[in-house]
Amino acid sequence: MEQLLNSGLEVVIKSGFLYLPLLFDPEIAGEIGSQQGLSRHFSLIRVSGKLFIQTLDLASLAANYHRIHAEEYERRRGEFLRKLWPPAGEGELFLGPNLKAIIFRVLPHFWRRSSGFSRKSLGEGEILDLIREKIEDLPDFGKMAEDLAQSFAWHRSRTLPQRLGWEEPEEPPAPPEEGLIAAKDLRPWLRQVLARKIWEEEKGRLEDSLKEQEELGGISPERRVVLLYLAAVGFLEIDGFGFTRLRLPDEYIIYQRTGEFALKDFLGRVYLFPDCRVAVSTLPPLKPVVLEKYKHPLLQRHAPGQAICISQDFAPPNVFSGPNAIAALEEGVNALFVNYSSRAIRGYHKLGDVKQPYQIVDFDDLKISRDHPGIVSGRIEIKNDFT
Amino acid sequence: MDLKRNFKTGRAQEARKKLFLPSRFNLVSSIVKAYGLDNAFLRLLDRVDERAFHNLAKSAKIKEKPGLTLPLFSLATEAEYLLTAAIMEKLDNPYLDNARDPEELVLSAPLYRRNPALPPEVLAPRHFAELLAEELEK
Incomplete structure:
Protein backbone atom coordinates (compact mmCIF):
# COMPACT_ATOMS: atom_id res chain seq x y z
CA MET A 1 0.00 0.00 0.00
CA GLU A 2 2.89 2.31 0.86
CA GLN A 3 4.19 1.63 -2.63
CA LEU A 4 0.93 2.85 -4.11
CA LEU A 5 0.78 5.91 -1.84
CA ASN A 6 4.32 6.88 -2.86
CA SER A 7 3.89 6.04 -6.54
CA GLY A 8 2.72 9.40 -7.86
CA LEU A 9 -0.07 7.60 -9.71
CA GLU A 10 -3.47 9.12 -10.33
CA VAL A 11 -6.32 6.95 -9.11
CA VAL A 12 -10.10 7.20 -9.21
CA ILE A 13 -12.51 6.72 -6.30
CA LYS A 14 -16.00 5.68 -7.30
CA SER A 15 -18.79 4.09 -5.22
CA GLY A 16 -16.33 3.24 -2.44
CA PHE A 17 -13.97 1.42 -4.80
CA LEU A 18 -10.42 2.26 -5.76
CA TYR A 19 -9.82 2.31 -9.50
CA LEU A 20 -6.25 2.07 -10.80
CA PRO A 21 -4.95 2.95 -14.27
CA LEU A 22 -5.55 0.07 -16.67
CA LEU A 23 -2.41 -1.66 -17.92
CA PHE A 24 -2.21 -2.88 -21.50
CA ASP A 25 -0.92 -5.68 -23.63
CA PRO A 26 -2.09 -6.51 -27.16
CA GLU A 27 -4.89 -8.83 -25.95
CA ILE A 28 -6.28 -6.30 -23.50
CA ALA A 29 -5.99 -3.54 -26.06
CA GLY A 30 -7.81 -5.69 -28.62
CA GLU A 31 -10.52 -6.58 -26.16
CA ILE A 32 -11.36 -3.05 -25.18
CA GLY A 33 -10.47 -1.49 -28.54
CA SER A 34 -14.02 -1.00 -29.58
CA GLN A 35 -16.50 1.11 -27.68
CA GLN A 36 -18.73 -1.97 -27.68
CA GLY A 37 -15.99 -3.99 -25.99
CA LEU A 38 -15.51 -1.28 -23.38
CA SER A 39 -19.20 -1.15 -22.52
CA ARG A 40 -19.14 -4.90 -21.78
CA HIS A 41 -16.64 -4.40 -18.97
CA PHE A 42 -18.43 -2.93 -15.98
CA SER A 43 -15.19 -2.79 -14.02
CA LEU A 44 -13.70 -0.28 -16.47
CA ILE A 45 -14.34 3.43 -16.44
CA ARG A 46 -12.96 6.23 -18.56
CA VAL A 47 -11.99 9.42 -16.68
CA SER A 48 -10.30 12.39 -18.39
CA GLY A 49 -9.68 10.20 -21.43
CA LYS A 50 -7.85 7.50 -19.45
CA LEU A 51 -9.05 4.03 -18.62
CA PHE A 52 -9.22 2.85 -15.01
CA ILE A 53 -10.03 -0.60 -13.65
CA GLN A 54 -11.87 -1.42 -10.44
CA THR A 55 -9.60 -2.93 -7.78
CA LEU A 56 -10.20 -2.72 -4.04
CA ASP A 57 -13.21 -1.94 -1.91
CA LEU A 58 -11.84 0.76 0.40
CA ALA A 59 -13.97 -0.33 3.37
CA SER A 60 -12.74 -3.88 2.96
CA LEU A 61 -9.16 -2.66 2.65
CA ALA A 62 -9.46 -0.81 5.96
CA ALA A 63 -11.18 -3.77 7.70
CA ASN A 64 -8.50 -6.26 6.60
CA TYR A 65 -5.46 -4.04 6.72
CA HIS A 66 -3.99 -5.97 9.66
CA ARG A 67 -4.02 -9.15 7.54
CA ILE A 68 -2.84 -7.66 4.25
CA HIS A 69 -0.05 -5.53 5.70
CA ALA A 70 0.58 -7.08 9.09
CA GLU A 71 3.96 -5.43 9.69
CA GLU A 72 2.87 -1.97 8.66
CA TYR A 73 -0.27 -2.32 10.75
CA GLU A 74 1.73 -3.32 13.82
CA ARG A 75 4.00 -0.32 13.32
CA ARG A 76 1.05 2.03 13.07
CA ARG A 77 -0.55 0.37 16.09
CA GLY A 78 2.64 0.84 18.11
CA GLU A 79 2.85 4.50 17.14
CA PHE A 80 -0.80 5.11 17.97
CA LEU A 81 -0.73 3.33 21.33
CA ARG A 82 2.46 5.04 22.47
CA LYS A 83 0.55 8.32 22.43
CA LEU A 84 -2.21 6.96 24.67
CA TRP A 85 -0.58 4.36 26.78
CA PRO A 86 2.81 4.35 28.48
CA PRO A 87 4.88 1.29 27.61
CA ALA A 88 4.39 -1.70 29.90
CA GLY A 89 7.12 -2.13 32.46
CA GLU A 90 9.09 -5.31 33.00
CA GLY A 91 7.35 -5.93 36.27
CA GLU A 92 3.83 -5.52 34.96
CA LEU A 93 1.49 -8.22 36.12
CA PHE A 94 -0.27 -10.09 33.45
CA LEU A 95 -2.81 -12.67 34.44
CA GLY A 96 -3.27 -14.15 31.03
CA PRO A 97 -5.50 -17.01 29.93
CA ASN A 98 -2.56 -19.41 29.65
CA LEU A 99 -1.51 -18.86 33.25
CA LYS A 100 -5.09 -19.33 34.42
CA ALA A 101 -5.39 -22.56 32.42
CA ILE A 102 -2.17 -23.86 33.99
CA ILE A 103 -3.18 -22.96 37.55
CA PHE A 104 -6.82 -24.01 37.44
CA ARG A 105 -6.82 -26.85 34.88
CA VAL A 106 -3.42 -28.50 34.54
CA LEU A 107 -1.99 -28.16 38.04
CA PRO A 108 -4.96 -29.79 39.87
CA HIS A 109 -4.80 -32.77 37.52
CA PHE A 110 -1.21 -33.67 38.41
CA TRP A 111 -1.35 -32.43 41.95
CA ARG A 112 -4.39 -34.39 43.01
CA ARG A 113 -2.91 -37.61 41.70
CA SER A 114 0.40 -37.23 43.45
CA SER A 115 -0.97 -35.89 46.73
CA GLY A 116 -3.69 -38.46 47.19
CA PHE A 117 -6.59 -36.01 47.24
CA SER A 118 -10.04 -37.30 46.56
CA ARG A 119 -11.19 -37.33 42.96
CA LYS A 120 -13.69 -34.52 43.44
CA SER A 121 -12.73 -31.51 41.42
CA LEU A 122 -11.45 -28.52 43.31
CA GLY A 123 -12.89 -25.04 42.99
CA GLU A 124 -10.66 -22.15 41.98
CA GLY A 125 -10.66 -20.76 45.52
CA GLU A 126 -9.66 -24.11 47.00
CA ILE A 127 -6.85 -24.46 44.49
CA LEU A 128 -5.53 -21.04 45.50
CA ASP A 129 -5.77 -21.96 49.19
CA LEU A 130 -3.79 -25.15 48.60
CA ILE A 131 -1.15 -23.28 46.63
CA ARG A 132 -0.96 -20.70 49.41
CA GLU A 133 -0.25 -23.42 51.95
CA LYS A 134 2.63 -24.64 49.79
CA ILE A 135 4.20 -21.31 49.00
CA GLU A 136 3.89 -19.57 52.35
CA ASP A 137 7.19 -21.17 53.33
CA LEU A 138 8.99 -19.40 50.49
CA PRO A 139 11.29 -16.70 51.91
CA ASP A 140 10.18 -13.95 49.55
CA PHE A 141 6.46 -14.55 49.70
CA GLY A 142 5.67 -12.30 52.70
CA LYS A 143 7.48 -9.27 51.34
CA MET A 144 6.17 -9.85 47.87
CA ALA A 145 2.61 -10.14 49.17
CA GLU A 146 2.89 -6.60 50.60
CA ASP A 147 4.39 -5.27 47.42
CA LEU A 148 1.67 -6.93 45.42
CA ALA A 149 -1.07 -5.26 47.39
CA GLN A 150 0.33 -1.91 46.24
CA SER A 151 1.14 -3.21 42.81
CA PHE A 152 -2.39 -4.45 42.41
CA ALA A 153 -3.76 -1.01 43.21
CA TRP A 154 -1.44 0.42 40.60
CA HIS A 155 -2.48 -2.24 38.13
CA ARG A 156 -6.14 -1.43 38.68
CA SER A 157 -5.49 2.26 38.26
CA ARG A 158 -4.10 1.59 34.83
CA THR A 159 -7.27 -0.10 33.67
CA LEU A 160 -9.83 2.02 35.49
CA PRO A 161 -12.94 2.76 33.52
CA GLN A 162 -11.97 6.37 32.97
CA ARG A 163 -9.01 5.14 30.95
CA LEU A 164 -11.55 3.75 28.56
CA GLY A 165 -13.05 7.18 28.24
CA TRP A 166 -10.19 8.31 26.02
CA GLU A 167 -11.26 10.97 23.77
CA GLU A 168 -12.94 8.98 21.09
CA PRO A 169 -11.45 9.58 17.68
CA GLU A 170 -13.71 11.27 15.22
CA GLU A 171 -15.87 9.05 13.08
CA PRO A 172 -13.73 7.64 10.32
CA PRO A 173 -14.11 9.86 7.34
CA ALA A 174 -15.99 8.55 4.38
CA PRO A 175 -13.67 7.47 1.57
CA PRO A 176 -12.14 10.46 -0.18
CA GLU A 177 -14.29 12.42 -2.53
CA GLU A 178 -15.21 10.56 -5.66
CA GLY A 179 -13.27 11.26 -8.80
CA LEU A 180 -9.70 11.50 -10.00
CA ILE A 181 -7.17 12.07 -7.20
CA ALA A 182 -3.45 11.60 -6.60
CA ALA A 183 -2.69 8.30 -4.81
CA LYS A 184 -0.91 10.17 -2.01
CA ASP A 185 -4.21 11.91 -1.16
CA LEU A 186 -5.45 8.57 0.19
CA ARG A 187 -2.90 8.74 2.98
CA PRO A 188 -4.84 10.99 5.47
CA TRP A 189 -7.96 8.89 5.06
CA LEU A 190 -6.04 5.66 5.62
CA ARG A 191 -4.32 7.08 8.71
CA GLN A 192 -7.61 8.12 10.27
CA VAL A 193 -9.43 4.93 9.47
CA LEU A 194 -6.63 2.78 10.91
CA ALA A 195 -6.45 4.93 14.05
CA ARG A 196 -10.13 4.33 14.57
CA LYS A 197 -9.77 0.59 14.07
CA ILE A 198 -6.84 0.36 16.49
CA TRP A 199 -8.71 2.44 19.07
CA GLU A 200 -11.72 0.12 18.92
CA GLU A 201 -9.54 -2.98 19.27
CA GLU A 202 -7.66 -1.54 22.22
CA LYS A 203 -10.89 -0.50 23.88
CA GLY A 204 -12.22 -4.05 23.54
CA ARG A 205 -9.02 -5.46 25.02
CA LEU A 206 -9.14 -3.09 27.97
CA GLU A 207 -12.77 -3.89 28.63
CA ASP A 208 -11.89 -7.59 28.80
CA SER A 209 -9.00 -6.80 31.10
CA LEU A 210 -11.29 -4.75 33.33
CA LYS A 211 -13.74 -7.62 33.50
CA GLU A 212 -10.91 -9.88 34.67
CA GLN A 213 -9.93 -7.30 37.27
CA GLU A 214 -13.47 -7.22 38.59
CA GLU A 215 -13.56 -11.01 38.82
CA LEU A 216 -10.29 -10.88 40.69
CA GLY A 217 -11.75 -8.26 43.01
CA GLY A 218 -14.51 -10.72 43.90
CA ILE A 219 -12.18 -13.21 45.56
CA SER A 220 -10.72 -12.86 49.02
CA PRO A 221 -7.55 -10.73 49.42
CA GLU A 222 -5.51 -13.78 50.55
CA ARG A 223 -6.40 -15.77 47.47
CA ARG A 224 -5.95 -12.75 45.23
CA VAL A 225 -2.40 -12.27 46.49
CA VAL A 226 -1.58 -15.90 45.62
CA LEU A 227 -2.79 -15.37 42.09
CA LEU A 228 -0.90 -12.11 41.73
CA TYR A 229 2.19 -13.68 43.24
CA LEU A 230 2.14 -16.37 40.57
CA ALA A 231 1.60 -13.76 37.86
CA ALA A 232 4.50 -11.70 39.24
CA VAL A 233 7.09 -14.45 39.69
CA GLY A 234 5.89 -16.61 36.77
CA PHE A 235 7.20 -19.75 38.45
CA LEU A 236 5.89 -22.51 40.69
CA GLU A 237 6.79 -26.08 41.50
CA ILE A 238 4.68 -28.25 43.73
CA ASP A 239 4.99 -32.01 44.20
CA GLY A 240 6.90 -32.59 41.00
CA PHE A 241 4.68 -30.42 38.83
CA GLY A 242 5.73 -26.94 37.87
CA PHE A 243 5.70 -24.18 35.36
CA THR A 244 8.02 -21.34 34.54
CA ARG A 245 7.53 -18.28 32.39
CA LEU A 246 9.11 -18.60 28.99
CA ARG A 247 8.59 -15.05 27.87
CA LEU A 248 6.29 -12.17 28.50
CA PRO A 249 3.44 -11.77 28.67
CA ASP A 250 1.77 -15.19 28.83
CA GLU A 251 3.95 -18.00 27.50
CA TYR A 252 5.08 -20.76 29.86
CA ILE A 253 6.86 -24.08 30.06
CA ILE A 254 4.89 -26.63 32.05
CA TYR A 255 6.68 -29.67 33.37
CA GLN A 256 6.23 -32.83 35.33
CA ARG A 257 9.08 -34.59 37.09
CA MET B 1 0.49 -48.65 -41.08
CA ASP B 2 2.33 -45.51 -42.17
CA LEU B 3 -0.73 -43.43 -41.48
CA LYS B 4 -0.94 -44.83 -37.96
CA ARG B 5 2.72 -44.07 -37.35
CA ASN B 6 2.22 -40.58 -38.73
CA PHE B 7 -0.59 -39.95 -36.30
CA LYS B 8 1.47 -41.20 -33.40
CA THR B 9 4.46 -39.07 -34.33
CA GLY B 10 2.28 -36.01 -34.82
CA ARG B 11 0.61 -36.46 -31.45
CA ALA B 12 3.93 -37.06 -29.72
CA GLN B 13 5.28 -33.82 -31.21
CA GLU B 14 2.18 -31.92 -30.13
CA ALA B 15 2.46 -33.29 -26.60
CA ARG B 16 6.13 -32.33 -26.32
CA LYS B 17 6.92 -29.30 -24.22
CA LYS B 18 7.47 -26.23 -26.31
CA LEU B 19 10.09 -23.64 -25.52
CA PHE B 20 8.51 -20.50 -24.12
CA LEU B 21 9.54 -17.49 -26.15
CA PRO B 22 8.65 -13.99 -25.03
CA SER B 23 6.36 -12.16 -27.43
CA ARG B 24 7.65 -9.32 -29.59
CA PHE B 25 5.43 -6.91 -27.67
CA ASN B 26 6.94 -8.13 -24.40
CA LEU B 27 10.45 -7.53 -25.74
CA VAL B 28 9.90 -4.08 -27.25
CA SER B 29 7.86 -2.94 -24.26
CA SER B 30 10.65 -4.10 -21.91
CA ILE B 31 13.18 -1.99 -23.86
CA VAL B 32 10.79 0.99 -23.74
CA LYS B 33 10.50 0.65 -19.95
CA ALA B 34 14.16 -0.14 -19.27
CA TYR B 35 15.47 2.83 -21.27
CA GLY B 36 12.54 5.18 -20.51
CA LEU B 37 11.82 5.79 -24.20
CA ASP B 38 9.21 8.32 -25.21
CA ASN B 39 7.82 9.86 -28.40
CA ALA B 40 11.20 11.48 -29.12
CA PHE B 41 12.41 7.99 -30.05
CA LEU B 42 9.64 7.71 -32.64
CA ARG B 43 10.71 11.05 -34.15
CA LEU B 44 14.30 9.79 -34.20
CA LEU B 45 13.19 6.74 -36.20
CA ASP B 46 11.73 9.07 -38.82
CA ARG B 47 14.98 11.04 -39.06
CA VAL B 48 17.63 8.28 -39.34
CA ASP B 49 18.82 7.61 -42.91
CA GLU B 50 21.44 5.39 -44.60
CA ARG B 51 24.28 7.71 -43.61
CA ALA B 52 23.30 7.43 -39.96
CA PHE B 53 23.23 3.64 -40.21
CA HIS B 54 26.75 3.66 -41.71
CA ASN B 55 28.01 5.89 -38.92
CA LEU B 56 26.40 3.75 -36.21
CA ALA B 57 27.83 0.56 -37.70
CA LYS B 58 31.32 1.97 -38.18
CA SER B 59 31.47 3.37 -34.67
CA ALA B 60 30.85 -0.05 -33.17
CA LYS B 61 32.72 -2.75 -35.00
CA ILE B 62 33.01 -4.78 -31.81
CA LYS B 63 30.19 -4.15 -29.45
CA GLU B 64 28.89 -6.27 -26.63
CA LYS B 65 25.27 -7.38 -26.70
CA PRO B 66 23.55 -5.75 -23.70
CA GLY B 67 21.61 -7.83 -21.21
CA LEU B 68 17.89 -7.33 -20.72
CA THR B 69 15.68 -9.01 -18.16
CA LEU B 70 12.41 -10.00 -19.76
CA PRO B 71 9.27 -10.63 -17.73
CA LEU B 72 7.12 -13.60 -18.68
CA PHE B 73 4.29 -11.26 -19.57
CA SER B 74 4.47 -7.54 -20.00
CA LEU B 75 1.82 -5.04 -19.02
CA ALA B 76 2.33 -1.42 -19.97
CA THR B 77 0.68 1.87 -19.17
CA GLU B 78 -1.42 3.39 -21.92
CA ALA B 79 1.38 5.73 -23.06
CA GLU B 80 3.97 2.93 -23.04
CA TYR B 81 1.59 0.66 -24.92
CA LEU B 82 0.91 3.22 -27.66
CA LEU B 83 4.63 3.91 -28.06
CA THR B 84 5.45 0.17 -28.19
CA ALA B 85 2.75 -0.45 -30.78
CA ALA B 86 4.01 2.48 -32.89
CA ILE B 87 7.64 1.24 -32.75
CA MET B 88 6.56 -2.27 -33.75
CA GLU B 89 4.48 -0.90 -36.63
CA LYS B 90 7.25 1.35 -37.89
CA LEU B 91 10.09 -1.22 -37.64
CA ASP B 92 8.07 -4.25 -38.59
CA ASN B 93 10.76 -6.96 -39.09
CA PRO B 94 11.54 -10.36 -37.50
CA TYR B 95 14.95 -9.25 -36.20
CA LEU B 96 13.15 -7.22 -33.54
CA ASP B 97 12.82 -10.48 -31.59
CA ASN B 98 16.56 -10.40 -30.93
CA ALA B 99 17.00 -6.70 -30.18
CA ARG B 100 18.09 -5.86 -26.66
CA ASP B 101 18.51 -2.05 -26.62
CA PRO B 102 17.17 1.01 -28.50
CA GLU B 103 20.19 1.04 -30.84
CA GLU B 104 19.44 -2.52 -31.91
CA LEU B 105 15.80 -1.54 -32.47
CA VAL B 106 16.95 1.18 -34.86
CA LEU B 107 19.46 -1.09 -36.63
CA SER B 108 17.15 -4.09 -36.98
CA ALA B 109 15.40 -2.64 -40.06
CA PRO B 110 18.52 -1.85 -42.18
CA LEU B 111 20.12 -5.15 -41.15
CA TYR B 112 17.00 -7.05 -42.26
CA ARG B 113 16.88 -5.15 -45.53
CA ARG B 114 20.50 -6.06 -46.32
CA ASN B 115 20.40 -9.69 -45.18
CA PRO B 116 17.03 -11.16 -44.28
CA ALA B 117 18.45 -14.66 -43.84
CA LEU B 118 20.45 -14.28 -40.62
CA PRO B 119 19.47 -17.09 -38.26
CA PRO B 120 18.59 -16.46 -34.58
CA GLU B 121 21.81 -18.27 -33.53
CA VAL B 122 23.76 -15.40 -35.11
CA LEU B 123 21.41 -12.61 -34.05
CA ALA B 124 21.08 -13.62 -30.43
CA PRO B 125 24.71 -13.36 -29.25
CA ARG B 126 26.02 -10.53 -31.44
CA HIS B 127 25.20 -6.84 -31.45
CA PHE B 128 23.31 -5.63 -34.53
CA ALA B 129 25.88 -2.80 -35.06
CA GLU B 130 28.60 -5.39 -35.46
CA LEU B 131 26.51 -7.49 -37.86
CA LEU B 132 25.54 -4.43 -39.90
CA ALA B 133 29.18 -3.37 -40.15
CA GLU B 134 29.98 -6.80 -41.61
CA GLU B 135 27.11 -6.52 -44.08
CA LEU B 136 28.27 -3.06 -45.17
CA GLU B 137 31.79 -4.35 -45.83
CA LYS B 138 30.57 -7.13 -48.12
Missing part, protein backbone atom coordinates in the same frame (compact mmCIF):
# COMPACT_ATOMS: atom_id res chain seq x y z
CA THR A 258 9.48 -38.28 36.42
CA GLY A 259 11.34 -39.09 39.63
CA GLU A 260 13.79 -42.00 39.62
CA PHE A 261 12.61 -45.04 37.68
CA ALA A 262 14.10 -48.19 36.24
CA LEU A 263 13.85 -50.11 32.95
CA LYS A 264 15.06 -53.60 32.19
CA ASP A 265 16.77 -54.88 29.07
CA PHE A 266 16.26 -58.08 27.07
CA LEU A 267 18.30 -60.14 29.56
CA GLY A 268 16.45 -58.72 32.56
CA ARG A 269 19.26 -56.44 33.72
CA VAL A 270 18.07 -53.25 35.36
CA TYR A 271 18.99 -49.65 34.50
CA LEU A 272 18.28 -46.78 36.86
CA PHE A 273 17.17 -43.54 35.19
CA PRO A 274 17.53 -40.33 37.21
CA ASP A 275 14.81 -37.77 37.72
CA CYS A 276 14.10 -35.44 34.82
CA ARG A 277 11.50 -32.88 33.85
CA VAL A 278 9.20 -33.70 30.93
CA ALA A 279 7.86 -30.42 29.59
CA VAL A 280 5.56 -28.86 27.04
CA SER A 281 5.35 -25.20 26.24
CA THR A 282 2.24 -23.09 25.75
CA LEU A 283 3.51 -22.32 22.25
CA PRO A 284 2.09 -24.97 19.96
CA PRO A 285 2.66 -27.66 18.86
CA LEU A 286 2.57 -29.18 22.34
CA LYS A 287 5.40 -31.68 21.88
CA PRO A 288 6.84 -33.23 25.04
CA VAL A 289 10.57 -32.69 25.58
CA VAL A 290 13.06 -33.38 28.37
CA LEU A 291 14.50 -30.24 29.94
CA GLU A 292 17.63 -31.74 31.49
CA LYS A 293 20.61 -33.30 29.78
CA TYR A 294 19.27 -36.81 29.62
CA LYS A 295 19.66 -40.13 27.89
CA HIS A 296 17.01 -42.75 27.28
CA PRO A 297 16.28 -45.32 24.56
CA LEU A 298 13.52 -43.01 23.27
CA LEU A 299 15.81 -39.98 23.02
CA GLN A 300 18.14 -39.50 20.11
CA ARG A 301 21.16 -38.09 21.92
CA HIS A 302 22.49 -37.34 25.39
CA ALA A 303 21.54 -33.68 25.52
CA PRO A 304 19.04 -31.26 27.06
CA GLY A 305 15.84 -30.11 25.34
CA GLN A 306 15.33 -33.25 23.25
CA ALA A 307 11.89 -34.16 21.86
CA ILE A 308 10.71 -37.52 23.16
CA CYS A 309 9.92 -40.23 20.61
CA ILE A 310 6.20 -40.53 21.24
CA SER A 311 3.62 -42.88 19.84
CA GLN A 312 2.54 -42.24 16.27
CA ASP A 313 -1.06 -42.36 17.46
CA PHE A 314 -0.53 -39.16 19.41
CA ALA A 315 -0.53 -35.98 17.35
CA PRO A 316 0.91 -33.06 19.36
CA PRO A 317 -1.99 -30.61 19.78
CA ASN A 318 -1.75 -27.39 17.83
CA VAL A 319 -3.75 -25.35 20.31
CA PHE A 320 -2.86 -24.74 23.93
CA SER A 321 -5.54 -25.63 26.44
CA GLY A 322 -5.62 -27.34 29.84
CA PRO A 323 -6.71 -30.78 28.54
CA ASN A 324 -4.24 -30.62 25.62
CA ALA A 325 -1.34 -29.78 27.93
CA ILE A 326 -2.30 -32.64 30.29
CA ALA A 327 -2.51 -35.08 27.37
CA ALA A 328 0.88 -34.02 25.97
CA LEU A 329 2.63 -34.18 29.35
CA GLU A 330 1.17 -37.60 30.14
CA GLU A 331 2.16 -38.86 26.71
CA GLY A 332 5.73 -37.72 27.28
CA VAL A 333 6.03 -39.18 30.78
CA ASN A 334 4.37 -42.45 29.77
CA ALA A 335 6.67 -42.77 26.77
CA LEU A 336 9.72 -42.64 29.05
CA PHE A 337 8.13 -45.07 31.50
CA VAL A 338 6.48 -47.76 29.43
CA ASN A 339 6.97 -47.24 25.69
CA TYR A 340 10.37 -48.94 25.72
CA SER A 341 10.04 -52.66 25.33
CA SER A 342 13.04 -54.88 25.93
CA ARG A 343 11.82 -57.23 23.19
CA ALA A 344 10.55 -54.93 20.46
CA ILE A 345 12.72 -52.55 18.47
CA ARG A 346 11.25 -49.20 19.36
CA GLY A 347 12.91 -45.85 19.87
CA TYR A 348 16.44 -44.83 18.98
CA HIS A 349 18.56 -47.10 21.15
CA LYS A 350 18.52 -50.47 22.91
CA LEU A 351 19.50 -51.18 26.47
CA GLY A 352 22.07 -53.91 26.78
CA ASP A 353 25.41 -54.96 25.38
CA VAL A 354 24.40 -55.22 21.73
CA LYS A 355 25.82 -52.08 20.14
CA GLN A 356 24.61 -50.95 16.76
CA PRO A 357 27.14 -49.06 14.61
CA TYR A 358 24.97 -45.94 14.73
CA GLN A 359 24.38 -46.17 18.51
CA ILE A 360 25.98 -43.11 20.05
CA VAL A 361 24.49 -43.40 23.52
CA ASP A 362 25.72 -45.91 26.07
CA PHE A 363 23.62 -46.96 29.08
CA ASP A 364 26.21 -49.06 30.93
CA ASP A 365 26.72 -46.42 33.62
CA LEU A 366 23.01 -46.63 34.53
CA LYS A 367 23.14 -50.39 35.19
CA ILE A 368 22.23 -51.42 38.74
CA SER A 369 21.73 -54.75 40.44
CA ARG A 370 18.30 -56.13 41.21
CA ASP A 371 19.32 -55.97 44.87
CA HIS A 372 19.56 -52.20 44.75
CA PRO A 373 17.96 -50.81 47.93
CA GLY A 374 15.52 -48.67 45.91
CA ILE A 375 14.30 -51.66 43.92
CA VAL A 376 14.08 -53.92 46.95
CA SER A 377 12.16 -51.36 48.99
CA GLY A 378 9.78 -50.71 46.06
CA ARG A 379 10.66 -47.00 45.97
CA ILE A 380 12.03 -47.36 42.43
CA GLU A 381 9.73 -49.14 40.06
CA ILE A 382 10.87 -51.14 37.01
CA LYS A 383 8.42 -49.60 34.61
CA ASN A 384 8.67 -52.14 31.80
CA ASP A 385 8.63 -55.24 33.96
CA PHE A 386 5.37 -56.79 32.81
CA THR A 387 6.17 -60.34 33.86
